[in-house]
Amino acid sequence: MTRAAFLLSKDPVLQHGGDVALSRVAMELAADAFDVSAICLSPESGSVTADFVPDGVPVERVAKSGTDPVRLLTGALRTRRSLVHVRFDSAALRAAIDASDADVYVAEHSYMAESFLNSSKFGHRRLVVSTHVSEALVWRATRGALGRWEEPRLLRDELRVARAADAVATYDAEEAQYYRDHGVASARWLELTLPPGRQIDVSVTPRRMVFLGARDWPPNQEAFLRALSLWPRISAGIPDAELCIIGAPKPGAPQPEYPAGVRDLGFVDDLAGFLATCRAMMAPINTGGGVRVKLLDAARMGLPVVATSTASGSLADLFGLTSFDDDDAFIGECRRLLLDRDAAVSAGRQLFESNRRHWELRRPHQAVEALLRAETDARRA
Numbered sequence: 001m002t003r004a005a006f007l008l009s010k011d012p013v014l015q016h017g018g019d020v021a022l023s024r025v026a027m028e029l030a031a032d033a034f035d036v037s038a039i040c041l042s043p044e045s046g047s048v049t050a051d052f053v054p055d056g057v058p059v060e061r062v063a064k065s066g067t068d069p070v071r072l073l074t075g076a077l078r079t080r081r082s083l084v085h086v087r088f089d090s091a092a093l094r095a096a097i098d099a100s101d102a103d104v105y106v107a108e109h110s111y112m113a114e115s116f117l118n119s120s121k122f123g124h125r126r127l128v129v130s131t132h133v134s135e136a137l138v139w140r141a142t143r144g145a146l147g148r149w150e151e152p153r154l155l156r157d158e159l160r161v162a163r164a165a166d167a168v169a170t171y172d173a174e175e176a177q178y179y180r181d182h183g184v185a186s187a188r189w190l191e192l193t194l195p196p197g198r199q200i201d202v203s204v205t206p207r208r209m210v211f212l213g214a215r216d217w218p219p220n221q222e223a224f225l226r227a228l229s230l231w232p233r234i235s236a237g238i239p240d241a242e243l244c245i246i247g248a249p250k251p252g253a254p255q256p257e258y259p260a261g262v263r264d265l266g267f268v269d270d271l272a273g274f275l276a277t278c279r280a281m282m283a284p285i286n287t288g289g290g291v292r293v294k295l296l297d298a299a300r301m302g303l304p305v306v307a308t309s310t311a312s313g314s315l316a317d318l319f320g321l322t323s324f325d326d327d328d329a330f331i332g333e334c335r336r337l338l339l340d341r342d343a344a345v346s347a348g349r350q351l352f353e354s355n356r357r358h359w360e361l362r363r364p365h366q367a368v369e370a371l372l373r374a375e376t377d378a379r380r381a
Contacts, residue, residue: 004034004372005102007112009088011042013050013059017214018293019132022171022192023108024052026130029192029368030106031055039096041088060100062092082153084135085161089114097121104128104372107165110158111135117164128371129165130190131175134158141287142218162187167374171292173314186374189314192364194293194300196356200276202304202348207338208242209234209306210278212294215250219287223311226284230327231259234334241338244278246271272301279344280304280337284330285311295319302352304344306333319354 006027010020030036031053038050042061049056067087075086093115097105104126107113113129116122136154139147162168162184169190170176179187211227213220224245235241245264258264268274275281281298285308295315298305308330309316309323316323324330337344358364 001035002033002104002372003102004030004036004104004106005097005100006030006036006038006040007093007097007105007107007116008038008040009109009112011040011044011059011061012038012052012057013048014042014044017217019108021293022132022296025192025194025364026106026108026368027057028053029365030372031057032365033369034104034372037100037102039093039100041090041093060096062090062096065090065092076153080153082135082150082157084139084150084154085111085114085157088112089118094119104166106130106372107161108132109135110161113161113165117161122164126166126374127164128167128169128374129161130169130171131158131162132171134175138218138287142222159184167371169371171313173317188371190371191318191358191367192296193318193355193358194296195359196352197272197300198276199302199352200278200348202279202302202345203341205277205279205344206242207238207240208244208278209334209338210244210246210275210281211283212246212275212281212297214247215253216248219285220247221250221253222287223283223285225256226286227282228256228259228262230284230331230334231262233327233331234338235259235261238335238338243282244274246274275301275303278303279341280306280334280347282330282334283307283311296355299351299355302348304337304347304351306330306337318358319351321351 008023012020012024027036037058039060041064045061045063048059050059072083072086076083088111097116097119105116106128107116108130109132110129116127136151139154140151159182162179168179168184168187173189176187176189215221215224231243241261243262246268281303292313292315295305295312299319306324308325312321312323324333
């Protein structure tokens with residue numbers, strides 16, 4: 001059986017987040033046709049076996065080193081690479097890759113391919129890059145002057161990595177087109193979704209909306225503040241309307257002023273159980289999008305979503321979602337779902353059925369297998 005090793009920036013056993021959740025799903029789907037293993041950066045070291053695949057996934061942990069500003073700056077100037085790509089070019093990670101024996105390596109995030117490109121495997125084993133979200137986009141929008149300085153270097157690095165890979169997968173169709181327009185013929189949109197879960201009975205939910213996302217990720221913090229600013233207009237005249245915030249706060253961020261009806265719950269023990277008590281999810285994202293796992297979670301359960309085009313991306317076409325970018329339109333849709341129970345029930349049912357059909361047709365399974373079996377070498381395209 002063909003062996004596939006996933007190169008992960010986080011530990012899939014210890015850590016959480018949207019990119020980790022989608023990496024787990026990708027490995028589960030890959031395990032249908034491949035012998036799957038993982039090499040990950042982790043706060044711990046050593047080898048473990050992850051149990052999210054029936055036969056288990058061997059995980060080789062590589063201790064993640066701290067950030068050394070002098071090393072990063074020196075490396076960036078010497079190699080003309082971005083700070084991010086210099087940081088993830090790790091001698092320990094290269095050694096783990098050299099010691100492994102997979103047929104295809106799947107780098108989750110462009111920067112996780114750097115160590116592979118400098119390993120003994122490059123040129124001898126296939127490399128697949130799953131971009132997740134462009135760091136250039138995030139840095140430009142969230143890192144001020146440094147982000148604007150780094151953006152062109154990040155774009156150059158991401159294109160360089162993509163051109164060196166044998167196949168490139170994105171989580172947005174427009175991003176895949178961007179890569180193809182820049183000479184990466186192998187780039188494709190990976191239609192990855194989550195398996196259907198227990199469908200929410202939207203008809204019995206109170207007038208409660210939820211915002212979901214860890215705020216240590218800058219686009220989520222930005223969206224969280226936007227949600228707070230919109231909520232007074234959303235809830236106006238609806239005395240029982242409630243907005244619940246789920247996800248860890250941004251470390252060191254000042255405590256915001258919460259409008260009436262907003263509860264910041266942080267971490268909840270039973271996320272699926274809590275979401276089943278919500279009328280709809282709001283996703284007022286302005287920057288990035290990446291794996292969009294929050295929307296995929298909503299779709300698998302049939303929880304209505306009010307999202308911007310940035311939040312939904314190509315999932316809008318996949319699930320038949322309407323995007324709401326203008327404040328007035330976003331507010332109006334939130335109010336409609338809070339006030340019109342039947343409209344919310346219909347929206348949730350449509351979303352659940354769209355996701356169920358996509359999964360039962362095995363389109364995610366087929367997409368992952370085709371990606372890992374891709375023989376086209378982008379360097380020869």
